[in-house]
Amino acid sequence: MQRLVIPVRFLSVSLLVLTIFLTFGVWLVIYLSASLVANTFCLIARGVSRISWLEQSHRWVEVKTETLVRPTFYFTVAIGSMIFLVPFVGLLLTWGSLSLVLWACLWILGHMPIISGLLPRTTHHHIRFLVFAPVRAVHQFGSLSLASLEHGYQVDT
Numbered sequence: 001m002q003r004l005v006i007p008v009r010f011l012s013v014s015l016l017v018l019t020i021f022l023t024f025g026v027w028l029v030i031y032l033s034a035s036l037v038a039n040t041f042c043l044i045a046r047g048v049s050r051i052s053w054l055e056q057s058h059r060w061v062e063v064k065t066e067t068l069v070r071p072t073f074y075f076t077v078a079i080g081s082m083i084f085l086v087p088f089v090g091l092l093l094t095w096g097s098l099s100l101v102l103w104a105c106l107w108i109l110g111h112m113p114i115i116s117g118l119l120p121r122t123t124h125h126h127i128r129f130l131v132f133a134p135v136r137a138v139h140q141f142g143s144l145s146l147a148s149l150e151h152g153y154q155v156d157t
Contacts, residue, residue: 004102005130008095009137015088016138023080031072038068092134099130 107122109115 005133005137008091008133012088012091012134012137013141015091016084016141019080019084022083023076026079027073027076030076031068034068034072088134088138095134096131099133100127103127103130 103122103126106119106126110119110122
């Protein structure tokens with residue numbers, strides 16, 4: 001049974017990784033665009049303050065970079081989550097249907113008198129294993145990735 005779910009596990013993790021890279025790329029584009037707009041606004045404000053002989057505020061440059069990172073990141077993560085969830089739910093439903101049909105065939109074959117000696121006994125645990133293979137693969141990959149990031153960034157004191 002484990003060999004049977006290898007392609008769907010690979011497809012699920014590949015979808016997750018592709019979505020992460022796509023989300024990062026979209027965030028970079030959105031952040032750079034917002035930064036360009038903010039820089040243009042700051043340059044216009046600086047030009048207006050020079051023309052009108054007002055004192056220039058250097059606080060805008062510091063505030064601009066700090067205030068742009070979080071909103072653009074949160075917005076992009078929300079978009080990336082939707083980009084991941086829509087095809088993943090489709091994959092999950094398709095794989096669930098296919099695994100139900102596969103499990104039913106194995107269950108029927110496993111209860112036939114002649115073939116039952118050749119096949120292992122198929123139980124309800126097998127159906128749960130088959131149906132939730134994509135979810136388990138994504139969860140396992142995420143847990144391992146976060147654990148390795150946490151282990152990699154630990155500082156020895």
